[in-house]
Structures are given as C-alpha cells and as structure tokens.
Amino acid sequence: MLFLIGTNTTEAHPVIGYKIRQAARRGAKLIVADPRRIELAEEADYWLRLRPGTDIPLLNGLMHIIIKEELYDKAFVAERTENFEALRETVEKYTPGYVSRLTGVPVEDLYAVARLYATTDKAMIFYTLGITEHVCGTNNVMSIANLAMLTGHIGRPGTGVNPLRGQNNVQGACDMGALPNVYPGYQRVTDPAVRAKFQEAWGVSLPAGVGLMIPEMFDKANAGEVKAMYILGENPVLTDPNSNHIRSGLARLEFLVVQELFLTETAEYADVVLPAASFAETDGTFTNTERRVQRVRKAIEPLPGRTNWQTIMALCAKMGYPMHYRSPEEIFAEMASLTPSYSGINYSRIEKEGIQWPCPTCDHPGTPYLHARSFTRGKGLFQAIDHIPPAEMPDREYPFLLSTGRVLSHYNVTTLYSAGIQSLWSEEHAEVNPDDAARLGVETGSKVKVASRRGKVVTRVQVTDRVPPGVIWMSFHYRETPTNVLTSHAVDPVSKTGEYKVCAVKIEKI
Amino acid sequence: MDLVKLQIDGKEVEAPAGSTVLEAAEQAGIHIPRLCHDPELSPWGGCRLCVVEIEGMRNLPASCVTTAAPGMVVRTGTPAVIEARRTILELLLANHPLDCLTCEKTGDCKLAEYCYEYGVKESSFAGERHNYGIDDSNPFIVRDLNKCILCGKCVRACAEMTGKDNLDFAYRGFHARVTTFGDTSYLESDCVFCGNCVSVCPTGALMEKQMKGKARRWELKRVKTTCPFCGTGCNFDLCVKDGKIVGVASNPDSVVNGRALCIKGRFGWDFVYSDKRLKTPLIRRNGKFVPVSWEEALDLVAARLKEIREKYGPGSFAALSSARCTNEENYLLQKFVRAVMGTNNVDHCART
Secondary structure: OEEEEOOOHHHHOHHHHHHHHHHHHOOOOEEEEOOOOOHHHHHOOEEEOOOOOOHHHHHHHHHHHHHHOOOOOHHHHHHHEEOHHHHHHHHHOOOHHHHHHHHOOOHHHHHHHHHHHHHOOOOEEEEOHHHHOOOOHHHHHHHHHHHHHHOOOOOOOOOEEEEOOOEOOHHHHHHOOOOOOEEHHHEEOOOHHHHHHHHHHHOOOOOOOOOOOHHHHHHHHHOOOOOEEEEEOOOHHHHOOOHHHHHHHHHHOOEEEEEEOEOOOOHHHOOEEEEOOOHHHOOEEEEOOOOEEEEEOOOOOOOOOOOHHHHHHHHHHHOOOOOOOOOHHHHHHHHHHHOHHHOOOOOOOOOOOOEEOOOOOOOOOOOOOOOOOOEOOEOEEOOOOOOOOOOOOOOOOOOEEEEEEOOOOOOOOOHHHOHHHHHHOOOOEEEEOHHHHHHHOOOOOOEEEEEOOOOEEEEEEEEOOOOOOOEEEEEOOOOOOOHHHOOOOOEOOOOOOEOOOOEEEEEEEO | OOEEEEEEOOEEEEEEOOOEHHHHHHHOOOOOOOOOOOOOOOOOOOOOOOEOEEOOOOOOOEHHHOEOOOOOEEEOOOHHHHHHHHHHHHHHHOOOOOOOOOOOOOOOOHHHHHHHHOOOOOOOOOOOOOOOOOEOOOOOEEEOHHHOOOOOHHHHHHHHHHOOOOEEEEOOHHHOEEEEOOOOOOOOOOOOOOOHHHHHOOOOOEEEHHHOOOOOHHHOEEEEEEOOOEOOOOEEEEEEEOOEEEEEEOOOOOOOOOOOOOHHHHHHHHHHHOOOEOOOOEEEEOOEEEEOOHHHHHHHHHHHHHHHHHHHOHHHEEEEOOOOOOHHHHHHHHHHHHHHOOOOOEEOHHHO
16 A cells, blocks of 8 residues: 655656556555645545645544554554654544544545555555645654554555655765765764764864754855855755745855856856766766665766866865875775765675665665664654644735645756757746636636745746645746745754745736 | 476476466577567567467467466477568568668667568568658657557556556557557657657657667667666666767666656756856856866865855855765765865755
8 A cells, every 4th residue: 555645756756656656556555645636646546635734634633543443553552662642642632523624634535544554564655845845844754654653554565654855866965964963874973983983084173063954054144154155066046945035145155166067046146166067977876765876877078077076076185185086986985984874885786786775784785674673763752743834824915825846847957958858848837726717817828926925926827626726836947937936934943944835925917 | 486397499497387488488598589578568469479389279379478387388489480470570561661771770670680580571461551640749759650560568668667548559450550549649648758668669660859860779888877867766878979978778677667767867868968068167257257277266266265264264164065966976075064164064955
C-alpha cells in the first residue's frame, strides 16, 4: 500500500511517479491526500481532498481511529517507542466529525483509510514539499512519523516514511555539510571532538558556533550585518519566498560573488560572476533521494574552461589556503575519510552501481532502508502535536488561497534555458477553479494580476477543477511571472522553511 | 526456486519455473531473434520472429510466449525456423522504406540487424506501400509511421512504463497503425514527452529529434551519468560526438530507472549549450558587467573577501552552496567557508 501526502509525484519525481502508478495497477492500494486533483488522485483508491494546511488534523484523525479501534501495532509501540500516552491524549479530541469539519475529508473516507493503512502488512508513506513547506512543516513530518510508528510501518522493506527529495543532489548537499550546524555526515559543529577532528584534518582552527540559515542570512543582509556573500548554483531571487526581501538583502551587500551557469536574476546583483561548469562537464557524485551515491561523469570539456571544484580550489589558494586535489575522486576520498556514513564508499565501488549510505566499511553492502532494529535515538519518540493553522489565510481583502509547486516540464529555473522545453512551455498558467473563473470573468488564456500583501505578478490562467474553489495554484519557474514575489514570509520555526504552500492573494482580470 | 529441465539445441538447460523458452535459451547463451519482445514489457508474441521448433507441438510456437516445460525438446535454428524468420522479415520489408543510407537509426536498427543475419536484401512480396506524413510537430520526437513494424513496444512502454496509455493500435489490416487517441499528432495528444517509446522502438519509426543529422549511431561515445534535475537519481548515457553532446539515450543498466526517463532527463539537457551560458568571469564596473580573465576575477574576489573578513569579522560573510552541484563541489565549498572564511554561515536550498 502506498500513501501519498503532499507529493505530486508524476510531475515532481516523474520516474518514481511511474513506479507508483505501476504498483497501483498491479493491485497495490493507493491513497492520495492532496488539495489538488493531481494525476495520481485519478488512480487512487481513496483521494482525500484536504484543505491546504490541515495535514496535522488529518493525520491525528487517522491515528484517533486507529487507536480507538485498537488497530495499532501494540508490540511495536511497546518495544520500539515511547511517549505513546501523550500521543493518545492529544489525538483523543481529533474525532472523525471534528477532523472532517477541519479538513473537508468525508468521515467515511477517514475510517476507510485509517483501517486500510493500519491493517495492511506493508504500507509506505511518501511525502515531499506539500508537507514541509508550511509553518508547521517539522510538525507535519513528525505527525507522519507518529502514524508510521503507531502501526509499525517502518524499518522493514516496503514500509517507512519516504521523503522524496527535491533536487538531484539536495540529499548530498546536506550530507556534505552545506548546512550551518553540521560538518559532513551530520557531525555537529558544536561538538568539540568533531571540531578537533576536522581541525586536525584541515590544519586550521574552526569556528565553534552554529552559523546562519538562509532566511537569517537575508534578514541580516537587510539589517546590514552580513556584508558579503558567495552564492554557488542557486537563484534565491526566483526560488526563495517573498523575493522582494531577498532582492533588498542582495542589494545591501558590500560584495557578492555568484558562481553560475547563467546570468540569473540573482547574478544580476553580483560584483563578480564566475562562470560555472554543468553536470556534463565534471566528474563527481550525486546522492539521490534514497541515499544512493551515484557517479556523475564528465562527457565534455567545461565550457568556461574550468570545473567548479577547480575554481573553488584556486580561490582558496589565493586566500592563503592551498588545496592539492588532482581529481574529484581525491576530494571524495578525503570527505569519506572524515564521514562515517560514507567511509566505505569509493569511486571504484560505485563504478557500475551506486551504494546507499550508511556504508561504514569497504565490505559493507550499503543500507537500503533505515531503522530496522532501532531508531537513531534508540526508541522512537511519539510527539503530541496539535493543529497549527497557516500563518496567512484568505480574508475579505485577499480572498484566494495561493499554493505553489513544480510542473512536469520544468525543473526550477534551469529548464528555462532548454530551447525545446521553453518552446512549448514558456509562461505561467495559474490554475483557477471553474466556479471562481466564472465569478472573475476569466477563461483559459486570460491574463490576470495576482497580488498578495508582499507584491504582485501578472499571469495567464488555466481554468481547471484540479484546484478546488477558492484556491489558485502557480509554479515558480518563470522569470516573467516570479510567483515568489507573492509567497509568505512566514517560516517553520525549526527548519526555517518558508510557507510556499499557503498565502492569501487577490485576483483581478486585466 | 523451482527449476525446470529442458533441452535446447541439444543442450541440457535448467531454468526457473515459469520462464519462457526464450528466457531459458537466453540463460543458456542461445540468442533467439526478436522484435516485439522486451524484458521490461509484458509478453506480446506479435512479431513471430522468435519462433522455434518444439517436439510434439504443431506449427512453430513463438518462444517469447511459450512457457518452458520439463522435458521440452527445443530447436532454435532448423531449416523450417530459418525459413519462417526469412519470410517474416521479407513481409516486413515489403512495406518498409529502404533508406538505410540516411536513416537516423542505421547502426542501431533491429530490423536491419536481422535482415543482415538472415540475408534478406529485399522482399519478394511486392504490393501497396504506406505513405504516411512524418509527425515532427514537437521539439522532441520524430514519428515516421512508414518505418513502424507494428511490434507494439511503444504502446506497451507508454502503458506499462509511463502509465499514460497515450498510444494504441488503430484501424484494421493494412491500415493498422500505432497512434494517439483520436489519431492526432503527439503535440495535440496527452503525450508527456518522456520518450520511453523512443527508447524501445526497434526501427527508425520513433527518433530523438535533437539527434537528427548529428551523428551516426556507431560514432557516439556514450558516457553514463546521473540526471541533474530531480532527486530520483535516474542514470542515462550522454551521447557525445567530437566533444559535443548530441543527445541522451537510456541505459538499461540503470539500477534506479532502467530505461525510463522523463521529459527533463531525456530532452532537457540542451540547457548546457544555451547561448546564455556564461563562459568568462564578469566584474561589475560602473554598474555594468565587464568580461575579465579568471586571474583578475579571482584576485578581486580573494582581496575583497579578505578585506571584509578583517574589517567586519568572519560572521559578516555567508555562502549558499548548491543542491544542483556534486558532492565534491559541496564538500569543497563548505570547507572553504569554514576553513578559509572562518564561519559556519553556509547553507543551501534544502530548506527553501
């Protein structure tokens, strides 16, 4: 059984979407929880059209039924988890009637899905940014974990909580310590033993405090405290929420370096732009959503004359810290020697097929699924979580709820530079429900102005019942319609992820 | 696993119960020609090229849809079998353009390969020939139904790999063809341009438009790599000629995706050659970007970053690394931020 919540898999992860569809057609049960009538909703045994931002009530409601009907995995809960009583108390008030009123999901579907999920031997949950891009993103994820632990659907093949990671190497960038609180392999910068290890390996003294997360960087840039930035292969002006705040932060910097393939909207703020090499121009590795470390191979010479690792090395040398790598393989070897979860992986082992970390030793086969015998902290800790509504809901002045995401043909802001793709899909088409379209007097192809408290954009409209009445949906791929001008400034307090999935807008026909 | 024992071309063969005769032969190193069979797709038994002789059976059964049974005695190369295969190839050639000199598929065409193997140069079955218009209405796939042999692999790829069910057989007899709902162009149909149909087509009926006229198939250097778009981690081959990428081809040895890809992975690679690619470093002077040498650009970056670090302290610097770059690039960037700039202010878009 496959339970999808907050993932439009056939568009955002097409090949995983194919496999989900194949499984459903072979007889696996498919449950889709999504406000939009996404493609897989059409294939689903149950499509739960919840209201945006009501994931916690939905999940608590399912757990309420599972506990009431004693369908939970008592042995798993007793042996592998703790804090069950707190969970039971919290979900007590999420009765089917209450949850149905909050989420819009019919009571009978709540019962059916709760029973189906709890009583199926192998059930997997898939989620992606529909879960995390909320002010309660972290709590949404923990609620999913609660549900999987409650039913023992974790730590075995064909089960588990499966976040589908967005970019090709977002998993790897995290693994490599491109995060302000950890070195490679999630080793904390605040741990003196870890810091000592990296100081010895790198031959320098290293900072002790946790660094800034992206939204804090731009807050501090706006406040004049961050003076200089180096941005490698990212275009926050198009992709970060509330982009006018990003623009003003970049404009205040004393010095900005952008290393990029193209002169992006972000690069336009730079003092120095360094041309970057693409994936086809370098050797290296990407780590995919299932933690599989796979080779990237150089097919052509780098168009700007040097690869990105050579550029960074040259800069370090000029700043008095020469590095001596002759190849990406040597960089990987150094990283692996300092990163326990990667230490059994090397280029020759992944020549034919990638390996899934953790892979601690050279004779370790890799780890296809986690949490088999115990969780990272030992026992799984249930979190008692209550509903947290979105930060900005529609009101009289801004009556529509805007939600955002990706479309099949584009990938963030790179595919705009693909001539073929751009020739067919070159502009935004905001999805508007037929009822709303009739009221607004617009039809497919009409141009409208969409405005939030933070900015406004112009877009064409696609009239479709993929979205429910009162909701409009837009992608963020197009520079002519920079949707993130509109999106909310609210962030999840733990992850600092923006609430891209919910904000209030008004629409005017033009 | 239960095994069945059978004899193929005089060899004693053991195969897992439920295997087809074709699979059992394959396992024993005996290749049986096939056009419509594909291990990733459901059995079809349509092209009949894989016929064999099996003792006790009437006629020549198609080995791709005949289950191997204990004690079977199979012969894959008897005169009757060869004759049948030749006739099938001749029937296919009776209505197939022989423009192999300029056909894009030459060098990778299954029909040509088997005609060569069986010495079929031309057809003795003269008759009416198709004269379909070529569908190149879209930027990705060229569809030339004159070269279609009705093996149905694209139909099954669309239904079974992609799950779109956008293709099927239409019309009858001589007029039978594979097409979209309503017999429209790919562009007007529900096609999602994953190109999985192209990856299984045995002839030149479905071809990558981007590769047209760029290279003969045997000239291509194939470099296996990992897709740079979403986090699925599909593998494919970049096809390179004279130091230039000309296309993407599925690589069946890809553990994550097999031959399946999506529009971005198969056709989105051309961003690499966008005329908007930056090739030289730029420095802003008087509000305008001016191209400069690498030396000059890096000298300026190093000098300014040192100055700012000394004037305002390491905390005044922050860096964004990239979820689109390699592990090695990310490792180096965070090392630069921590070891050289002296701050932990490094992050990337995992959270935004």
